[in-house]
Amino acid sequence: MKVAEIREALDEFGRLYADHGRAAEATALRTLTVFLKDHEGSSVSALASAIRASRPKKATSIDLA
């Protein structure tokens, strides 16, 4: 399976989650989709290295307003 095919499948899952009002899952899948889009054409090993190198910050927000 190519990176582009994985990206398209995840994008479709993201849309399905969004359609069902599951924003957190949809956002997570879209994040992964965007990452794969940026690395389309890369080899799997290069993709694995990029994933390891770009560990996202774990963030949260508190609304006190």
Added chain:
Amino acid sequence: MVQWVMRGGSDVRYRLIEVFMKGGVLKGRPQDNGFDIVIIDAPPRLTTATVNALCASTHLLVPTALTPISARAVGPFLKMARGIRVELNQELRLAGVVGTLTSPDGSLNAREQQLIKTIVDDALQEWKGAEGGYMFKRTIPRRASMSTTDALGYFVDDDAKISIRDILDEFGAELGERIKLP
């Protein structure tokens, strides 16, 4: 409310930082499961919640619409926040002031540029920390998808001159550099 204020003898201004310091919330070591970053959205007024946020924070980011009424409020707010810094949290640093609700492509018109040179620059003088004041180069424009879609429209593929994703990435990079995010 009274019970909450009087609870346990600890200072009501430090309740939020107490939660952070208990462990499990913030990531102290790479293998911990806590958060790297916590963003606290607080009102620009001296409420108990705002004081707690300022006491628990390392950096302060002040968004303002680039209109005379909004921009004029930045100075008094920074003066108030500086007071909190001096009295309660000397670790607090000013990340900067970011202009919001600008034109869709993020460019500034002559009136907005003039506002930054006058009112905002004066306001930044209110923050007399060692690091000085800072106005972000990247502004956050008024775009419908930022308010109507999840994640501020980050995933929207629009055909505007500059995508929302690029705008937020640019802002994130500038903020990360400003606060020296590891």
